[in-house]
Amino acid sequence: MALATDSRSASELAASPAHPARTTLILAITGASGSIFAVEMLRALASDERVARVLLVVSPSALRVLAEETGVSGRNSLVQRLLGSAPGSASEKITLLEHQDIGAPIASGSYPVDAMVVLPCSMGTLAGIAQGIAGNLIERAADVCLKERRRLVLCVRETPLNLIHLRNMVAVTESGATVFPLIPTFYNHPQSVEDIARNYVHRVLQHIGLPQPGAYAWGVPQAAEDLA
Ligand SMILES: Cc1cc2nc3c(=O)[nH]c(=O)nc-3n(C[C@H](O)[C@H](O)[C@H](O)COP(=O)(O)O)c2cc1C
Numbered sequence: 001m002a003l004a005t006d007s008r009s010a011s012e013l014a015a016s017p018a019h020p021a022r023t024t025l026i027l028a029i030t031g032a033s034g035s036i037f038a039v040e041m042l043r044a045l046a047s048d049e050r051v052a053r054v055l056l057v058v059s060p061s062a063l064r065v066l067a068e069e070t071g072v073s074g075r076n077s078l079v080q081r082l083l084g085s086a087p088g089s090a091s092e093k094i095t096l097l098e099h100q101d102i103g104a105p106i107a108s109g110s111y112p113v114d115a116m117v118v119l120p121c122s123m124g125t126l127a128g129i130a131q132g133i134a135g136n137l138i139e140r141a142a143d144v145c146l147k148e149r150r151r152l153v154l155c156v157r158e159t160p161l162n163l164i165h166l167r168n169m170v171a172v173t174e175s176g177a178t179v180f181p182l183i184p185t186f187y188n189h190p191q192s193v194e195d196i197a198r199n200y201v202h203r204v205l206q207h208i209g210l211p212q213p214g215a216y217a218w219g220v221p222q223a224a225e226d227l228a
Contacts, residue, residue, distance in 0.1 A: 022052040023114045023210065026106055026145075028138040031061025032120035032157040034182050035069040038062075039082050040197040041119050041204070046083055046091055050210060054094040055106050055113070057138050061122065099136050106141040115151035115208045116141055119201075120182050123158045123165050129177070130168035146175045151208050157182040180204055188216040 025045065029038045045051050056079065058066075067073035072081050079091045097104045105111040118125060118138065128139040129146075145152040154177050158165060169179045180203075184196040202215035 023050050024053040024055070024112060025051060025208075026055045026057070026113055026116035026141050028116065028118040028121075028125075028141065029056070029058045029062040029066070030118060030120060030122040030125040030138065031059055031065050032122040032182070033065060033069065034120035034155075034157050035062070035066045036193060037155070037182060037197045037200055038066075038119050039070065040194065040201045041117065042079070042082055042094065044198075044201050044205060044212060046094060048205075048210060048212070052093065055104075055141075056094050056096050057099055057106075057141065058096065059099050059122075059125070059136070059138060061124075097137060099138065101137055102134075102140055104137055104141075107137060107144065109144050109148045113141075113145070113150060115153070116145045117153045117155065117204060117208070118142065119153075119155040119204065120157040121154040123156070123168075126154060126156055126165065126168050126172065129154070130171040130175075142177075146172075146177065149176060152177040153180050153204055153208060154178065155180050155182045155204065178207065180207065187218065 027038070027041060027045065029035070042054075042056075045054050058075070058078065063073070063075065070082070072078070075096070079094045079096055083091050097106070101107075106113060125138055128135060129142045132143055134140040134143045142152055152172075154172060156165075156169065156179055173179055182200065184190070185199055188199050190196045190199060199216055202212045205212050206215065
C-alpha cells in the first residue's frame with residue numbers, strides 16, 4: 001500500500017482556525033526506554049511554527065536512560081545537544097526546567113498551558129500521577145493539567161504490565177488523561193527506527209490538535225511529492 005500523508009504545509013496547518021498559532025506545551029521525559037521518541041518529539045515541536053513555547057522537564061532517571069540510549073549525557077546544553085543543528089530547529093523556544101523546582105510556572109494552574117505530554121512515561125511517574133503524589137515538577141504539572149481539565153497525554157512504556165500498572169492507567173484515564181502507549185506501527189512501512197519514532201510522534205501531536213505535515217494517514221491518497 002502506498003504511503004499516505006497530510007500534504008498541507010506547516011503554515012497552511014497554522015492558518016486553520018482549528019489550530020491556534022501560539023501553543024504552549026509541557027514535554028516531560030521520564031526514565032522509561034524510548035529516548036529516541038522524545039528526541040523526535042523535541043525536533044517536531046522545535047520546527048512547528050504553531051508552537052510558541054515548550055516547557056521541558058527531564059527526570060534524573062530520564063537522563064540516565066538518554067545517556068544509555070542516545071549517548072547524550074548530562075543536563076548542560078541538553079536541548080542543543082539533542083537537537084543538533086537540524087534545519088528549522090528553534091531550540092530557543094524550549095526552556096529546560098528543574099525536576100525538583102515545584103516553584104516553576106507550570107506548577108500552578110494560573111500559568112496558561114495548552115497540553116502536556118509525558119514521553120516516554122515510566123511506570124513510576126504513571127503511579128505518581130495516578131495517586132496525585134505531586135512529589136516533583138513532572139507529577140505536579142500533570143496534576144495541574146488534570147485539575148484544570150487540560151490535555152495530558154501519557155506515553156507509557158513497560159512490558160509486561162502488572163496489575164498495579166494497569167490499575168494506574170485506569171485511574172489516570174478516569175481522571176481525564178490519555179494513555180498513549182509507546183507502541184510502534186508497521187502498516188506505514190517504516191524504513192528506520194527514526195521513521196517509527198516520527199510516525200508515533202505524529203500520532204501524539206495529531207491527538208493534541210497539532211497535525212503534522214507529511215504525517216501518514218491510513219486510506220488518505222498520498223501527496224504527489226511523497227511519491228517522488
Ligand atoms: C536503561 C533503563 C531502561 C528503563 N526502562 C524502563 C521502562 O521502559 N519502563 C519503566 O517504567 N521503567 C524503566 N526503567 C526504570 C525507571 O527508570 C525507574 O523506575 C525510575 O525510577 C523512573 O523514574 P522517573 O519516573 O522519575 O523518571 C528503566 C531504567 C533504565 C536504567
